[in-house]
Amino acid sequence: MSPFRAGSLRTVVVGAGAMGTEWLRAIDASPDVELAAVVDLDASAAARAARGAPSATTLDEVAADADFVVDATVPAAHFAVTASALRLGLPVLGEKPLAETLPQALTLAALSSLTGAPFAVSQSRRFEPHLTAFKSSLGSLGPVGSLTTEFYRGPRFGGFRETMAHPLLLDMAIHAFDTARYLLDDEPVSVYCDAYNPAWSWYAGDASVNALFRFASGARYSYLASWCATGRDTSWNGSWRAVAERGTVLWDGDHDPASGSGAPNTLLASISGSLAAFVDALRAGRRPATDVHRNVMSLAMVLCAVESADTGAPVRLDESLARAHAAAVQAAAPDVGDVLRSWPSVREALARG
Ligand SMILES: NC(=O)c1ccc[n+]([C@@H]2O[C@H](COP(=O)([O-])OP(=O)(O)OC[C@H]3O[C@@H](n4cnc5c(N)ncnc54)[C@H](O)[C@@H]3O)[C@@H](O)[C@H]2O)c1
Numbered sequence: 425m426s427p428f429r430a431g432s433l434r435t436v437v438v439g440a441g442a443m444g445t446e447w448l449r450a451i452d453a454s455p456d457v458e459l460a461a462v463v464d465l466d467a468s469a470a471a472r473a474a475r476g477a478p479s480a481t482t483l484d485e486v487a488a489d490a491d492f493v494v495d496a497t498v499p500a501a502h503f504a505v506t507a508s509a510l511r512l513g514l515p516v517l518g519e520k521p522l523a524e525t526l527p528q529a530l531t532l533a534a535l536s537s538l539t540g541a542p543f544a545v546s547q548s549r550r551f552e553p554h555l556t557a558f559k560s561s562l563g564s565l566g567p568v569g570s571l572t573t574e575f576y577r578g579p580r581f582g583g584f585r586e587t588m589a590h591p592l593l594l595d596m597a598i599h600a601f602d603t604a605r606y607l608l609d610d611e612p613v614s615v616y617c618d619a620y621n622p623a624w625s626w627y628a629g630d631a632s633v634n635a636l637f638r639f640a641s642g643a644r645y646s647y648l649a650s651w652c653a654t655g656r657d658t659s660w661n662g663s664w665r666a667v668a669e670r671g672t673v674l675w676d677g678d679h680d681p682a683s684g685s686g687a688p689n690t691l692l693a694s695i696s697g698s699l700a701a702f703v704d705a706l707r708a709g710r711r712p713a714t715d716v717h718r719n720v721m722s723l724a725m726v727l728c729a730v731e732s733a734d735t736g737a738p739v740r741l742d743e744s745l746a747r748a749h750a751a752a753v754q755a756a757a758p759d760v761g762d763v764l765r766s767w768p769s770v771r772e773a774l775a776r777g
Contacts, residue, residue, distance in 0.1 A: 428491055428706055434460035436490040436514075438483055438505050439497035440473035443519055447494050448473060450696045456703045461486035487512050492706065494699075495519060499594075503528040506543060510535045515542045517702045520598050522716060522723045526748030529723050531756055533716045533774065534763040544702050544712035545719040547602045549661065551697030552689040558664065558675040559607055561682060566669030568608055572646045573600045575662035576653035580626065585651075589629040590619060590730050592651045597633065597729065600647055600662055602722035607666065610639045611721055611771075614740045619733035625652040635729045647729075659688065717777040745770040 433456060437447050440462050451457050461478040463486060464470035470479035480486045483493065483505065493509040495502060495518035503523045509516045510532070522545045523529045536543040549555060562568060575596075585591045605611065615637045619630035632650040639645060649662070661677030675681040678688040698714070705712040721741070728739040753764045767773035 432456055432458040433491040433703055433706065434458055434489060435492050435494055436461045436463060436483060436486055437473070437494045437496060438463040438509075439495065439501070439519075440464040440466070440469040441496065441498075444473060444494075444496040446691055446695060447496050447699075449692055450699050451494075453692070453696060454699055454703075457699060460490045483508055483512070487514060490514055492517065492702075499524055503532065506532055507535060510539045510541045510543060513539055513541050515544075515702075515706055517544050517546055517699065517712075520545055520547060520602075521594075521726065522719050526720075526724060526727055526744060527752040527755060529716070529720050530745075530748055530752040530764065530770065531760055533720060534752070534756070534760045534767075536716050537777075538759055538763050542706065542712055543716040544705070544714045545716060545722075546695060546698040546702075547599070547714045547719065547722070548691070548694035548698045549599050549603060550606055550714060551694050551701065552661070554675070554678070554680050554686060554689065555603065555606075555661070558666075558673065558681045561673050562607065562666055562668060565671045565673070567641065568643050568666050568668045570644045570646070570665075570667045571604055571608060572648065572665045573604070573662040575600060575647070575649035575658055577650075577657045577660070578652055578654040586626060587628050590733065591627050591629050592631050592633050592649055593617075593619060593635075593726055593730050593733070596651065597635075597647060597649065598722055598726050600649075601637075601725040601729075602719070603661070604637070604645045604647075605722060605725075607664075608639055608641070608643055608645070610641050610643060612637045612639050612645070612725055612741055614638045614738055615725065615728050615732050616738040617729040617732040619730075622650070622652055627652060630733065633729070633733070635732075637725065711777050715777060717774045720774050742771070 459477050462470045462474040492515040495505045506516050617635035619633045621630045625631045631652040635647040637645040659677035664675040666673045680686040732739045
């Protein structure tokens with residue numbers, strides 16, 4: 425029997441910024457979920473976003489009334505917020521990225537196994553209907569040999585993205601990398617990445633990237649992208665080309681790949697789909713589709729691309745994962761350390777969940 429109460433599940437939203445506000449709209453629109461409380465380090469932001477519901481500056485104060493947590497904090501807070509929710513036995517639906525580092529990501533996977541509390545990363549783009557159509561149109565064409573994303577836009581965000589190292593890889597690329605894993609139904613083994621900053625760039629860090637991944641099947645995935653490209657923008661999902669044994673499929677990222685028509689998906693629709701899938705999985709006692717174990721490899725693609733860009737050399741993902749596992753074992757609490765040490769290999773533990 426599901427441990428969750430009948431009727432709506434109650435959620436605490438942690439992080440009352442831009443994405444927290446989107447999540448609150450999705451919760452308002454959901455027939456399955458109601459708001460228990462909003463938490464933010466900034467008490468007045470939490471109270472404003474809660475609009476009369478309880479608010480607090482720490483999860484501990486409001487956890488007793490919650491069935492699960494939505495973590496929409498900044499990436500630097502993801503590890504601490506998710507770890508404390510899992511320790512309280514609360515399932516977590518977290519914004520990307522899973523965590524800032526691979527040792528943290530492996531620790532959270534182990535902590536989710538230890539506590540039995542599910543943790544899913546909301547890769548909301550997986551819930552876009554045009555992406556599902558793109559994947560099904562590949563289904564009849566045999567194995568995919570090469571997959572390419574071109575992503576070229578010139579947004580002026582201001583704020584942290586313009587000062588951070590690797591803004592495009594760390595803040596954006598995970599959407600495309602996770603989509604590539606989904607489309608190929610396969611896992612990456614190595615990456616070579618060249619990241620650079622054109623002379624006119626308004627970013628301090630490298631805002632342009634050419635990355636080439638090799639997948640286990642031998643398929644190659646190329647990510648050609650820039651956040652300081654002006655004119656002829658691609659969609660936010662990028663433009664895709666999949667070359668398979670019996671044909672090629674194109675997708676502009678916004679419309680149905682076969683007809684080229686249909687409305688672009690909205691962020692609200694995507695995160696609503698992600699929320700509904702998470703609640704269904706909780707009620708059915710199933711692992712969510714974007715469970716932490718399954719999401720680690722998307723984060724690994726990002727962080728190994730950064731490593732390759734910084735060193736100028738190709739990176740084998742298994743080597744990075746092995747180093748991350750050793751660091752996680754070293755830093756973990758004894759109970760989580762025991763789980764990590766029991767893993768036959770990182771890949772096997774992640775595949776098993
Ligand atoms: N899926 C998407 O398409 C998408 C789009 C934009 C952002 N994001 C992700 O959403 C997350 C939030 O981004 P944002 O743009 O809303 O940021 P933001 O800065 O607007 O909001 C973050 C909020 O978290 C709060 N916060 C920070 N540390 C906290 C802690 N320890 N406890 C409680 N509150 C804390 C901050 O006070 C702030 O109000 C990021 O991880 C970002 O990558 C996802």
